[in-house]
Amino acid sequence: MAIDLTKCTGCSACVTACYAENNLATVGEEQMLRHRQMSWMRIERYWRGGEGGAPVRGVVTPMLCQQCELAPCEPVCPVFAAYHTPDGLNGQVYNRCVGTRYCANNCPYKVRYFNWHNFAEPGGAWEAWPSPLDWQLNPDVTVREKGVMEKCTFCVQRIRGAQNQARLEDRTVLDGEIVPACAWPSCRKTRAATTSSRLSTRNPGSRISRASSTARRPERRWPSPRPHRLSGRPAR
Amino acid sequence: MAQPTTAPPERATGPLTYDYVTRAIARTLGNPGRGYYVLLGSAVTLLGIGIVCLLFLLRYGMGMAGYSMPTYWAIYITCFVFWVGIAHSGTLISAILYLFRSGWRTAVYRVAEVMTVFAVMTAGLFPLIHIGRQWFFYWLLPYPNERGLWPNFKSPLIWDEFAVGTYFTVSACFLIMGLIPDIAAVRDVATGWRRKLYAITSLGWRGTNEQWRHYRPAYLYLAALATPLVLSVHSVVSWDFAMAQVPAWHETLFAPYFVAGAIYSGCAMVITLLVPMRKLFQLEKIVTVHHFENLSKLCLLTGMIVCYAYVIENYVAWYGGPTPERDAFWYRAFGRFWWAGWTMNICNAFLPWLLWFKKVRTNITALFVISIFVNVGMWMERFVIIAVHLAGEPFEPYVRAGYNATWADWGIMAGSFGWFFMWFLLFVKNFPAVSVAEVKEELPAPRRAAARHA
Numbered sequence: 001m002a003i004d005l006t007k008c009t010g011c012s013a014c015v016t017a018c019y020a021e022n023n024l025a026t027v028g029e030e031q032m033l034r035h036r037q038m039s040w041m042r043i044e045r046y047w048r049g050g051e052g053g054a055p056v057r058g059v060v061t062p063m064l065c066q067q068c069e070l071a072p073c074e075p076v077c078p079v080f081a082a083y084h085t086p087d088g089l090n091g092q093v094y095n096r097c098v099g100t101r102y103c104a105n106n107c108p109y110k111v112r113y114f115n116w117h118n119f120a121e122p123g124g125a126w127e128a129w130p131s132p133l134d135w136q137l138n139p140d141v142t143v144r145e146k147g148v149m150e151k152c153t154f155c156v157q158r159i160r161g162a163q164n165q166a167r168l169e170d171r172t173v174l175d176g177e178i179v180p181a182c183a184w185p186s187c188r189k190t191r192a193a194t195t196s197s198r199l200s201t202r203n204p205g206s207r208i209s210r211a212s213s214t215a216r217r218p219e220r221r222w223p224s225p226r227p228h229r230l231s232g233r234p235a236r
Numbered sequence: 237m238a239q240p241t242t243a244p245p246e247r248a249t250g251p252l253t254y255d256y257v258t259r260a261i262a263r264t265l266g267n268p269g270r271g272y273y274v275l276l277g278s279a280v281t282l283l284g285i286g287i288v289c290l291l292f293l294l295r296y297g298m299g300m301a302g303y304s305m306p307t308y309w310a311i312y313i314t315c316f317v318f319w320v321g322i323a324h325s326g327t328l329i330s331a332i333l334y335l336f337r338s339g340w341r342t343a344v345y346r347v348a349e350v351m352t353v354f355a356v357m358t359a360g361l362f363p364l365i366h367i368g369r370q371w372f373f374y375w376l377l378p379y380p381n382e383r384g385l386w387p388n389f390k391s392p393l394i395w396d397e398f399a400v401g402t403y404f405t406v407s408a409c410f411l412i413m414g415l416i417p418d419i420a421a422v423r424d425v426a427t428g429w430r431r432k433l434y435a436i437t438s439l440g441w442r443g444t445n446e447q448w449r450h451y452r453p454a455y456l457y458l459a460a461l462a463t464p465l466v467l468s469v470h471s472v473v474s475w476d477f478a479m480a481q482v483p484a485w486h487e488t489l490f491a492p493y494f495v496a497g498a499i500y501s502g503c504a505m506v507i508t509l510l511v512p513m514r515k516l517f518q519l520e521k522i523v524t525v526h527h528f529e530n531l532s533k534l535c536l537l538t539g540m541i542v543c544y545a546y547v548i549e550n551y552v553a554w555y556g557g558p559t560p561e562r563d564a565f566w567y568r569a570f571g572r573f574w575w576a577g578w579t580m581n582i583c584n585a586f587l588p589w590l591l592w593f594k595k596v597r598t599n600i601t602a603l604f605v606i607s608i609f610v611n612v613g614m615w616m617e618r619f620v621i622i623a624v625h626l627a628g629e630p631f632e633p634y635v636r637a638g639y640n641a642t643w644a645d646w647g648i649m650a651g652s653f654g655w656f657f658m659w660f661l662l663f664v665k666n667f668p669a670v671s672v673a674e675v676k677e678e679l680p681a682p683r684r685a686a687a688r689h690a
Binding site: 035075097110115116145147 | 376
């Protein structure tokens, strides 16, 4: 996956798409004030400049789970709920999670979100999808229970869907066939976020990944974050 | 009921005798008066409040507590580390000082040990309370199951579970082992249901030469077994933090720093408990100023180590250059929670300097006040390390957020104090709170002098 920060305007369409795709709970005002929103994809805004008369400029950067290759969240989980899938994703097994929240403490990007209440309980005080909103829930994605940790999965349901389709048609997964919800169908205007195989020549995602000015989240190399960011300047 | 219930101390002055010790200690098992029941009632009430809060937590989720991203751990883990810390001086006083043959430990070690066992029992509750799905707590245990799933032995939380579990087992064995001769002593004067209780818990002790001959080495071996645990348990607890990569957690200093802090807070807690207890049970002659002075010397030593650790921690953060580490320490001192950071510095690093003065060390009121401040300071230290450093997230300043504890946090914390003091008060009323056998070891045998003269 690649994110072109030179194009990102911070429009938050990717955030909305993620909410719709992954059954993210809307938590309400009171919980928002406690910073308990569930946005797996979020737009971070920073202010730059302002020193020595330089103009103040807003900088936005989309932040999602970096699916680190050396993920700090994984070794600290006492029950293997956070684990590395064979194809390199940071899996999160909701069924196994007991909610120690150690993974979230150890995450340098703070992109793990905890179910503080039962947001799916019909008639509950924190119900996120009162009827008929529950009809919008994506049947391919689990609705999480209270007390478990959740995070961006790179839309694993779409990855598996494409893989299954390819297997049925007896072929390999095509370039650009796997598209997470946040990537360019929702990011239509600027096409900042794209995905593809890095080796593809057609797809903009691979061009971004291979561009010389690409930086992964620059100041923190060691957990090996995966999304590549194309940017003329540092991410912030 | 033990026999000499209301007999006043027979001699207010003069050297202690075997007879006086037995009577004075057996009197603690008698009617303790109204003050005791008021304390016990308050403890049970606090426990009740804690249980109600816990039920809310179970029903409505962890959101009832004041957590906010990125403060994923807060008051509960603070209390966990605080109580484990309290548990430390017990084994230090009973095991390490036993191996060093420090005679003064005999009068205070039982209280310290009881405090240890009950504090570990209290601490052990918090990791279960704080997890999101408490009803699956047993998934953290390595039990055989049909799925062939084991816990992740790489996770410091699993190390923690083993460290605390071992510590609880060994310190409970050590406590029970030390109690056997004393229980037998009160069994012989007790009546009613208590006699039955003591008959079972004294495990058939009759005080024969043969029994003592086996008892002493067994006690010594247990002391030797418990000694390394004093150092290991809090080291492992500190690795919960040091193994994570949160700035201001990820420090090699943490293990010795936490062990010193734990013994420091533990000794302070022993003083806090002993001062009212010796008043309540009129043990002033057995637990003397000398004992308090020695305890405060331990406090002084460990307090100086803690002070040194604070200095080094801040120095390294500054010396390391403009890193997230430095941001974290700046946040601790001048951020939103500056008051917590400075409470901790003042109570833990500055106040113990007073203990250099013998006048302070021998003044029980002053010691009591200082010990309360140290308890507050050490709780605050854990709060700063856990909640404040998580809230002041230096890697991702965008998510930096406040943290406001709620009634569920304070209620369960109060409940933990209730739980601890309930057990402690029930123990001191029903079992000898000072070791009869070992205090006597420090006294001249009653008829030896007479025999020598004859």
